[in-house]
Amino acid sequence: MTSAAEIAAQLPKKPSNKVSHIPGDTGPFLIGYTFEFLKDFPGLTNRMAKKYGKVFRYRAVMQDVINLLGPDGNEFVLKDSDHNFSSKLAWDVVLEELFPNGLMLRDFDNHKLHRKILQGAFKKNALEGYVDQMGPLFDERLAKWPANKEILFFDNIKKLLLEGGAQLFLGMKLGREADKVNDSFIAAVDASLAVVRIPIPGNTWWKGLRGRRYLEKFIGGLVAEKRKSTNNDFFTQICHATGDNGEVLSDKEVIDHMIFLLFAAHDTTTSTLTSIVYRLAKHPEWQQKLRDEFNAINVDHLTYDDLDKMEQTSLVFRETLRMHPALPTIPRRAIRDCEFQGFKIPKNAAVGVNPLYTHYMPEYWSNPYKFDPERFSPERAEHKKHFYQWVPFGGGHHKCLGLNFAEIQSKTFLYHLLRRFEVTIKPGYEMPFQIVPLAVPKDGFPCVLKPVKK
Ligand code: HEM
Numbered sequence: 001m002t003s004a005a006e007i008a009a010q011l012p013k014k015p016s017n018k019v020s021h022i023p024g025d026t027g028p029f030l031i032g033y034t035f036e037f038l039k040d041f042p043g044l045t046n047r048m049a050k051k052y053g054k055v056f057r058y059r060a061v062m063q064d065v066i067n068l069l070g071p072d073g074n075e076f077v078l079k080d081s082d083h084n085f086s087s088k089l090a091w092d093v094v095l096e097e098l099f100p101n102g103l104m105l106r107d108f109d110n111h112k113l114h115r116k117i118l119q120g121a122f123k124k125n126a127l128e129g130y131v132d133q134m135g136p137l138f139d140e141r142l143a144k145w146p147a148n149k150e151i152l153f154f155d156n157i158k159k160l161l162l163e164g165g166a167q168l169f170l171g172m173k174l175g176r177e178a179d180k181v182n183d184s185f186i187a188a189v190d191a192s193l194a195v196v197r198i199p200i201p202g203n204t205w206w207k208g209l210r211g212r213r214y215l216e217k218f219i220g221g222l223v224a225e226k227r228k229s230t231n232n233d234f235f236t237q238i239c240h241a242t243g244d245n246g247e248v249l250s251d252k253e254v255i256d257h258m259i260f261l262l263f264a265a266h267d268t269t270t271s272t273l274t275s276i277v278y279r280l281a282k283h284p285e286w287q288q289k290l291r292d293e294f295n296a297i298n299v300d301h302l303t304y305d306d307l308d309k310m311e312q313t314s315l316v317f318r319e320t321l322r323m324h325p326a327l328p329t330i331p332r333r334a335i336r337d338c339e340f341q342g343f344k345i346p347k348n349a350a351v352g353v354n355p356l357y358t359h360y361m362p363e364y365w366s367n368p369y370k371f372d373p374e375r376f377s378p379e380r381a382e383h384k385k386h387f388y389q390w391v392p393f394g395g396g397h398h399k400c401l402g403l404n405f406a407e408i409q410s411k412t413f414l415y416h417l418l419r420r421f422e423v424t425i426k427p428g429y430e431m432p433f434q435i436v437p438l439a440v441p442k443d444g445f446p447c448v449l450k451p452v453k454k
């Protein structure tokens with residue numbers, strides 16, 4: 001019998017547009033709904049759902065995509081018990097040249113093997129090591145954030161996480177070389193969204209490919225040293241990680257995974273921390289609750305166990321990710337004909353599930369537009385109606401490997417931010433979100449940090 005991997009390998013790079021039997025339409029000639037998809041993704045989804053139901057198709061960014069809305073659709077596609085869907089084929093379209101061979105760009109047995117090896121870098125003892133490094137780093141950087149004047153939070157957190165990433169992920173000290181690494185990384189990330197994908201000296205794509213080559217060379221040059229190291233940075237952990245049968249990653253695999261991990265971690269965490277701090281600025285009572293929780297811990301250097309005590313912070317983390325999942329939609333490609341709730345999904349069709357839509361379904365969430373962290377409390381546990389109703393980290397085979405890392409990083413940052421500052425915004429301020437490809441503020445999120453009296 002042909003394996004799922006063999007079937008996927010034989011499919012063309014481009015998805016098939018033979019999906020006209022699914023309710024929906026292709027929208028304006030040639031461009032389809034690309035404009036609306038980029039400018040108003042929730043509006044487009046809601047309008048199509050109202051007209052066609054929870055399974056529909058539309059054309060956007062040159063692809064006809066079958067959308068499955070809601071927890072059952074998420075489960076069918078993400079859990080993928082029958083291996084009907086490829087993550088690689090879907091993500092290759094955007095990421096193959098800049099972030100090749102990352103975990104999301106692998107499928108089935110090969111993905112399983114690599115995921116198992118990488119899990120070593122996310123085990124409890126590795127996470128404990130990261131917490132030890134994060135706290136002092138955040139504290140030191142936050143001490144330099146300007147108080148009592150308007151700042152753009154997004155720009156500041158992005159810079160902090162980039163500099164922190166160089167230290168935490170690569171084990172580098174700040175300096176000119178770290179700046180060069182960060183610039184190269186940003187060039188590659190920017191290029192992943194480029195429309196023109198032909199390298200012309202000076203254009204975004206050209207800069208992205210050049211950035212990628214620099215990262216490969218830089219990281220490649222350190223692998224031998226990291227294999228001997230006993231440090232607690234990510235790079236060292238990845239070099240030492242082994243599979244069930246003692247498999248280790250080759251130098252090239254280490255390089256590809258490291259660059260992909262930087263990519264998977266950076267924009268998602270930047271987006272999430274911005275959304276959390278925005279929600280806390282809108283709800284000063286929750287800001288104070290968290291500050292009280294932190295003051296009860298009251299240590300200069302947090303440990304991994306301290307983070308477990310932050311129950312209110314966990315509620316805020318979850319509620320913010322419900323309202324503002326960094327990735328509003330998750331793509332896949334069908335590798336064989338299959339069927340969902342009576343709808344035939346043909347081989348090679350582009351398929352999308354939609355965490356954002358799911359997170360606002362009134363069938364699952366009371367008053368879904370309200371910021372209400374306690375809906376996740378053990379007493380109310382609204383999130384427990386369906387295993388796939390809260391999916392900011394995806395689910396199934398490709399569920400985010402860094403979800404615990406993201407939570408400890410967010411908690412550590414908030415601990416140091418809120419013990420130092422009160423975050424304030426202008427009365428009535430609403431942050432304008434750009435939703436696709438990632439949830440980020442269009443205005444950088446202006447706010448003022450007021451020192452907290454100790
Ligand atoms: C709040 C922050 C984060 C969010 C919202 C987030 C979200 C996601 C989502 C939705 C996926 C699934 C994509 C898919 O199924 O196609 C994913 C996968 C992944 N994430 Fe995250 N992520 C976050 C932080 C991180 C961090 C900090 C790391 C690493 C340190 C990381 C590493 C990964 C990796 C390696 C995968 C691929 C897993 C696989 O294919 O098996 N993520 N993430």
